Amino acid sequence: MKKKILILSASTGGGHNRAARAIEEELSKLDIDCEIIDSLKFVSKVVDKVISTGYEKSALYTPKAYGQMYKFSDTDIVRKGMDKNLILKYMTSRLEKLLKEKRPDGVIGTHPFPVMALSKLKEKNEMHIPLYSVITDYTIHSAHVAKEVDGYIVGDEYVKSLLEYSDVPNSKIYPYGIPIERRFLDPVDSLAFKKDLGLNDKFTVLLMGGSFGAGNITDVLKDLISIKENIQIIIVCGRNTSLLLKVTKFLKTHNVHEKEIIVMGFTEKMNALMSISDCIITKPGGLTTTECILKEVPMIVPFYIPGQEKENLAFLLNNGLAVKPEKNLNLEVIIKTFMADPSKLERIKASMRFCKKEDSARKIALLLEEKTKNI
Structure with a gap:
């Protein structure tokens, strides 16, 4: 039986x-x-x-x-x-x-x-x-x-x-x-997927706030569009429809300096989105953190939900798996450094390879x- x-x-x-x-x-x-x-x-x-x-x-x-x-x-x-x-x-x-x-x-x-x-x-x-x-x-x-x-x-x-x-x-x-679903680790043709999204083959930042779109997404977006370097941005708002509307309205009323920016709500394509991203800006939920580690996507964590996510962030920082923006190490400085010195990204990826299960x-x-x- x-x-x-x-x-x-x-x-x-x-x-x-x-x-x-x-x-x-x-x-x-x-x-x-x-x-x-x-x-x-x-x-x-x-x-x-x-x-x-x-x-x-x-x-x-x-x-x-x-x-x-x-x-x-x-x-x-x-x-x-x-x-x-x-x-x-x-x-x-x-x-x-x-x-x-x-x-x-x-x-x-x-x-x-x-x-x-x-x-x-x-x-x-x-x-x-x-x-x-x-x-x-x-x-x-x-x-x-x-x-x-x-x-x-x-x-x-x-x-x-x-x-x-x-x-x-x-x-x-x-x-x-x-545990993570096996399909999440399926190989992705990054160049083809970027083309499908209308993106170019250049430094890509993925911005998200978990399944219900928590975090100061628009504040982070404001910092990102002020960066003079040639980057493209993907924003995932999850199931938070009000955040999707807020971000869409924000982009219509702000100068995005000719950056390619894609905004979406909930999606089943997180595997592919992470695969084409050079880094991810997100809150440190347990599953999101695990997915980033398995996909070796360097994490920038500017916000978190107090409680378990604060402790998840401590784990990430203590293991060299993420960077947290501070007053004198702001988001613009971090992105610029990643672009100018890719070895910084490689060091985080190496730590992820060491920690991944x-x-x-x-x-x-x-x-x-x-x-x-x-x-």
Whole structure:
């Protein structure tokens, strides 16, 4: 009989679902039945709206408040109070019914909330199958550490050390990397794709703010169009339609110095866009960061959402994977230096080659196959 794995995700940003799809793709190749469940939507539309929509709105409009909430939620007093959290209790109850209905041989979560809930079931001896957690950032939060998790997949050895520091046994931690869909690494004919977009073969800057278009995109764009060097710019606004309109209006009312500039909303062509870019200006989301590392696209990070992205940025800077603009090292200086001295870009790419974790999703699928074979 075929094995069955449940993949529990959530729509708090795009990264958790993308990681889930990457794992699903590799499990299917092993002839294992798998199903992705958006855990928050399954539990309750209200819960999903409060958590998923709340995350997106606070990250976009009140990032400082979000950062303070993130920091507070990572304290012992909050962690100890989770046993009395009504939302977690309700989630645990709903997921218990899901397990009885689906009868999987194992579960893997790409978001900490469903993993926390299922860990509670295992503590009460009401769940008897393997439970694995994928951490989709280059840091940890106390919500990631749950007593009955059988294994953690993490993006780097630094994250492994953070878990060990939180008393997670070494044997439970797998530094396989954050999973990315295989198609993202498909080869791209860069010259042909540039031609299709109406671009030239010259220094190309990709500017984006994640799946929902966060960050001071127009401020960065203002800096970019003031650069006298001959560059071309691609702007991806994600699902943020108001940002798309704002950028479009901005370009109509500002002198772009005859630069080629392309503006688009959400796109499935990020693989190709990264392939033709000499550098990317973006916020440091976990999946975006991983994609940049795998594609060896040097990162410039002028903005971030306080919380996990601030810690992702620390990881990038400490490993020579990104540059952060400062008052005396502004964006114009960075771009000019990259163009005048390509070895600066090559140094970042070399660090990316050293840090990259390839075939993460495949390794996760093989691990799940191994851990469920006797069930």
